[in-house]
Amino acid sequence: MTTAVSKPWVLGLTGGIGSGKSAAAQRFSELGIHVVDADQASRWVVELGRPALAALAEHFGNGVLQADGTLDRAALRQLIFEDAGERRWVEALLHPLIGEEIARSLASATSPYAVFVSPLMVESGQHRIAQRLLVIDAPREVQIERTLRRDATSPEQVQAILKAQASREDRLKHADDVVLNDRDLVWLYAEIDRLHHFYLTLRGGQS
Structure with a gap:
């Protein structure tokens, strides 16, 4: 049993x-x-090859990408810092994905x-x-x-x-x-x- x-x-x-x-x-x-870090989840959803990174590049142009194709966080931060509408767009894209990643990682925990x-x-x-x-x-x-x-x-x-x-x-x-x-x-x-x-x-x- x-x-x-x-x-x-x-x-x-x-x-x-x-x-x-x-x-x-x-x-x-x-x-x-088992530790789940919101900051790590937010980094993971925009890694190379993830759909969110492609969506950001399509929306903002390649100016938000570094030479190796990874996200240029400083460039993105600058763009959304100056424009509240763009910041809301980015949040609407990323927050649900980050939430899903956090939930998935918490669900895999086997510690007490x-x-x-x-x-x-x-x-x-x-x-x-x-x-x-x-x-x-x-x-x-x-x-x-x-x-x-x-x-x-x-x-x-x-x-x-x-x-x-x-x-x-x-x-x-x-x-x-x-x-x-x-x-x-x-x-x-x-x-x-x-x-x-x-x-x-x-x-x-x-x-």
Whole structure:
């Protein structure tokens, strides 16, 4: 007699830029948990040979392609940044495809629960995919300092990204669990390990 295998529940993982959500996701992966990253899904749907890339080139012309035929993200970003109508067109093309890719990857999970990582979880309504939401939080000055250390960017650009993302208050309002990540990586990993052991006791993401 075969026993029915229960479908893994989904933990949403989010946090502002420089909060440490990628490090947290990495730790869940090391613990054997299936991790699905919205950013990776959005890159995958426009890879060479994918229908979305052909549609973008047909709509915008070859100016959005690099010499090797791959997407020139900077060129596309520039075009849609200047024109809200074009941005909506691109979103209407890509968002359903990204959603399908995320759903497909989550459905293939065999770990007790799966982690879905997205920087715009709350803003985009993607938190509805998850049964539980973990927010990696950090004070604004820590976010700025980490991002400047990690990326070749200016303080102004970091501020612009922070403005585009949900406020800390907004994210925390939706959170089931919060890790205030204002210490080092060892401490963050210990917190993720603690939460992981707790999550293994949950059915469907709720206690």
